[in-house]
Amino acid sequence: ETAKISRFLDLFRNKAGITDFVQVKSVNHVPTAAGLASSASAFAALAGAMNHATGLNMDLETLSTYARRGSGSATRSLFGGFVEWQKGTSSEDSMAVPVDDASWDIGMVIIAVNKSAKKISSRVGMKQTVETSPFYPAWVASAEEDLLAIKDAIKARDFEKVGQITEHSAMKMHGSMLGAETPIIYFEPDSIKAIHAVRALREQGILCYVTMDAGPNVKVLCRLSEAGKIKEMLREYFSEEQLLISGPGQGIRPLTAQEAAEYNWQL
Template structure:
């Protein structure tokens, strides 16, 4: 048994959003979602299992993490230990590769990298789709980071078939410009925010119905390599998700004034004939889906309002892979 492995996983941005669980124990979503894996933002995680360890230890960016954070990792590693029928404890070392000042650290790349490393270190030999069902138990969005390009998280019917499906490698002039509006810790975590939305927003059933249609339509747009349609569906789906949050009690909004500044800039660019579309997640940052070949032009327009270190251009990223020394 190798007992040690290091894996890189990239983060992903949902174009059709996951916002709400139908099962909180197994992280089963209310709707299927679809994302683009990003090249620039990723996590490298090394896991070593060792019979001499008496407890799990977790280091992030070189710093030993608290008992609370380590517990989350232990609970996640328990899934792999159960599968392997071992009680071995582990040391986990993660490095987040996120451009400084971006505030974009992501549980998607974190749990996908940890899943990949645990799988290899324990010699489990789980195939990528099965592995995505494990990643899902750490964080829903991590399901999709197992693969590169456009990836669907099929909501499935149970824990075994709620998994990631690679859709397209996105190698047709696709890019993203990230506007890092700020890096403050969010007041309401996505986990709490989505739960509140499911339980209290009268718009929620309509969101689920709309998302069902959007996923079918976006896959058709990807198959046809129809960038404008892809962007239109992406932007509309994100707005619908934020709409359903506004209907929650108490209402939920992650937007900040600078988010609107970025959105208006994108709208102005579209009027000038540059196809580009916004999407936002559980935070104020704005992600602009665009043609990779036009990303510099879009960045230049945004740089009239935002400092250069707040604007990140990225191309589509690949799925998880082992890093060898």
């Protein structure tokens, strides 16, 4: 981890023409390495901190090309709301651009099935999938179509369509990993239970959809105004400690002095 972070810091040191040592302190509000985007948030925060500390003051789109070198998903995490990661043609133009501020009653209920670090990291799992799964090319091809479709749905603020595309895309990703040699299985029994619970809610007329990263934990995309009700209904299957409501993120920002003091940090 130290070597990985040092290489990441060097991207900024080399750009700024400095060799200063850096002390990194980080706190996660979600379990680390459990498929809940802890690496995305961590490297987005670290990119923002280095951008400020080195005086480079790059705009967020340019900064996203650096954040990507730490974690692909960190590219998008610099911004709030819905964000597109444009694959580009090189490290210079593979960047994130904001799509929509997501200020239209959209949220998520996180079901923490297993808070432990997963045995196969996202990076290792994807590498194995790319190299050995015959389903991978089809997933990539369909992802191009899904991206265009979901951008149209977001623009129209069509929550049902956004949810359908999101759920289908997540299942296709896991399907491609199941086709790897040896199959990569992130699902746990409670992951399956969560998926069936969400389908049961839909059958009752509550619009909510499943999405999963490379890990066992399940995210339920829903209207933020219904998140509390959905959480209560999910308590039939999961404990209070396993359920967390989240609205759209706001993107990176500096800590306030009061927030830093909570961690005994000095700004």
